[in-house]
Amino acid sequence: xxxxxCILSLILTFALTTMSGARPVSYTGGSTMMYFSDNLKxxxxxxxxxxxxYSLGLEWLKDKVQNENYAYLRYTHLMNRKNTKNSQRxxxxxxxxxxxxxxKNFIGMHGDWETRxxxxxxxxxxVQADVKDYTEEYIQLGLAPYLGDYGDLHTWILIKTxxxxxxxxxxxxxxxxxxxxxxxxxLGYDENDEWDAHLMYRF
Amino acid sequence: xxxxxxxxxxxPSLALAGELEHEMHHNxxxxxxxxxxxxxxxxxxxxxxxxxxxxxxxSNAQIAVLSVQGMxxxxxxxxxxxxxxxxxxxxxxxxxxxxGKVLIAYDMSVLIDKSDVEKKILSNGQNLVDMQILSIP
Numbered sequence: 001x002x003x004x005x006c007i008l009s010l011i012l013t014f015a016l017t018t019m020s021g022a023r024p025v026s027y028t029g030g031s032t033m034m035y036f037s038d039n040l041k042x043x044x045x046x047x048x049x050x051x052x053x054y055s056l057g058l059e060w061l062k063d064k065v066q067n068e069n070y071a072y073l074r075y076t077h078l079m080n081r082k083n084t085k086n087s088q089r090x091x092x093x094x095x096x097x098x099x100x101x102x103x104k105n106f107i108g109m110h111g112d113w114e115t116r117x118x119x120x121x122x123x124x125x126x127v128q129a130d131v132k133d134y135t136e137e138y139i140q141l142g143l144a145p146y147l148g149d150y151g152d153l154h155t156w157i158l159i160k161t162x163x164x165x166x167x168x169x170x171x172x173x174x175x176x177x178x179x180x181x182x183x184x185x186x187l188g189y190d191e192n193d194e195w196d197a198h199l200m201y202r203f
Numbered sequence: 204x205x206x207x208x209x210x211x212x213x214x215p216s217l218a219l220a221g222e223l224e225h226e227m228h229h230n231x232x233x234x235x236x237x238x239x240x241x242x243x244x245x246x247x248x249x250x251x252x253x254x255x256x257x258x259x260x261x262s263n264a265q266i267a268v269l270s271v272q273g274m275x276x277x278x279x280x281x282x283x284x285x286x287x288x289x290x291x292x293x294x295x296x297x298x299x300x301x302x303g304k305v306l307i308a309y310d311m312s313v314l315i316d317k318s319d320v321e322k323k324i325l326s327n328g329q330n331l332v333d334m335q336i337l338s339i340p
Contacts, residue, residue, distance in 0.1 A: 027282025028326035052328035083273025083330045085303050116275050116300060149253075150298040154277050179278050202281060 024076045024092055024110060025055040026202055032057075035199040039190075040064055040136070040164060045074070053078045059096065065166065066129055070104070072096035089113035094125070104129060108136075117144050119156060138162035140175065154179040160188055160196070249306075250299050257297045257306050261339045264294055267315050269305040270333035271324055274298070280305070282327040308339075 026032050026049040034045040041064055047057025059072040073096065080091040091111045098104035108125030119142040126135050142158030156177035163170045175188035175196065182203060188196035249268065258266070274280050280298045283305055287296055292313035297306045305324075309315060317334050324331040 025328075027286070027328060030282055030285075052326055078328075081273070081328065083328075085272055085332075086275065088273040088275050088279070088329075114275055147301070148277065150277055150280060150300055152277070179276070181277075182281055184278060202278070 024094060025049050025052060025078050028052050031203050033201045033203075035197070037198075038196045039192075039194070047074065047076070063129075065134070066131060068100075071099040072106070073099075076110075087113065087115045100130070112140075116147050118142070119144075119158065132166070135165040136162065137164075142175070142177070151181065158188075248302055249304060250301065253297065253299055254306070257295065257308070258339055261294065261308055263311050264308050264339045265311055265313070265315065266337040266339060267305075267307045267309065267320065268335045268337060269307070269320065269324065269331055271303050271305055271329050272332055273329040274300065274303050274305070276300070279327075279329070283324065283329070286323045286327060311338075 024047070026047070028049060028051050031046065031048050032055075034043075034047075036043050036045065041061050043059050043061035045057055045059040047055040049055040054075065054077045057074045057076075059074055060069075061072065062069050074094065075096070076092055076094045078090060079093050080089075082089045089112065092109065094106075094108045094110055096106050106125055106127040108123060110121075110123045112119065112121035114120070119140070121140040123136070123138050125137075127133060138160060139162075140158050140160045142156045144154065144156050146155065148154045156175075156179075158175040158177060159172060160175045161170055161172040169192075171190050171192050173188050173190035173196075175186060177184065177186045182201055184198075184200040186196070186198035186200075190196065271283070274283070277298075277300065280300065283298065284296050287293060287305075287307050290307075290309070290313075292309045294308040294310060295306075296308070298304070299306070315334075315336060317331075320334055321331045
């Protein structure tokens with residue numbers, strides 16, 4: 001319990017001091033298409049950003065917990081961003097309402113801080129579901145093994161630690177993230193949950 | 204759980220070591236590889252090789268050299284390229300992630316408005332902190 005409190009304190013310290021946010025919002029007028037798969041869901045998500053401060057989108061998903069298919073209307077808001085010469089940190093609020101009704105929804109926070117060499121991110125998400133509500137949490141820390149130039153293939157090696165309240169176990173596993181132009185591929189392998197896959201294209 | 208905590212502690216240490224090594228290397232090579240330009244008495248840095256490649260083939264043009272904060276990844280700079288490519292008189296664009304610079308070439312007929320540039324950078328979620336104009340005869 002003490003260790004858990006310690007880790008949560010670390011996350012909150014990240015969020016409330018210098019480190020936070022992520023990139024679920026694009027540049028003004030930008031669209032993003034994503035594919036995501038892990039032990040809880042498989043989904044395709046499209047969002048549009050009328051401003052760099054928020055995005056609206058639709059996510060079609062196969063819910064592996066409830067074993068059903070439905071869609072989310074999603075809203076993500078950039079709550080805080082700090083740009084410096086060598087870093088950027090972000091803190092986002094995210095939410096979604098299901099096509100199955102208002103009582104099936106989620107809210108969450110998502111944060112990251114990165115330089116060209118180092119990445120730290122976290123996510124907290126509470127899902128209200130028909131059968132049983134649950135919470136997802138993760139921390140991600142990573143390093144870029146080399147600094148690529150603009151247009152090059154960019155690589156990140158990360159460690160992701162995640163937990164959901166259904167299994168109530170923390171799992172840690174390596175993740176490889178690759179960027180090239182407007183494409184991003186993220187792959188993680190956990191011996192318990194098998195593959196995490198995240199593909200993204202911005203346009 | 205111990206593995207998680209050790210990983211949490213170890214990663215930033217490795218990252219910091221990598222950053223320090225990079226900085227030392229960066230400082231050592233700085234005067235050889237970086238172009239020090241003077242505009243109106245102000246000095247700023249550009250990657251020499253990158254700059255030479257960018258200006259090759261350009262004539263009767265002007266280059267806006269933008270210093271941008273928060274441009275820490277290739278992915279984050281994509282929107283900047285997309286936005287400025289729509290400008291009238293646009294010729295070329297390049298991004299120098301190492302120095303946080305964006306180079307945009309326009310033909311000489313264009314009046315480059317700093318406040319307009321600032322808005323466009325902000326619409327991508329970054330901040331413009333300086334802009335210099337270089338003329339290419």
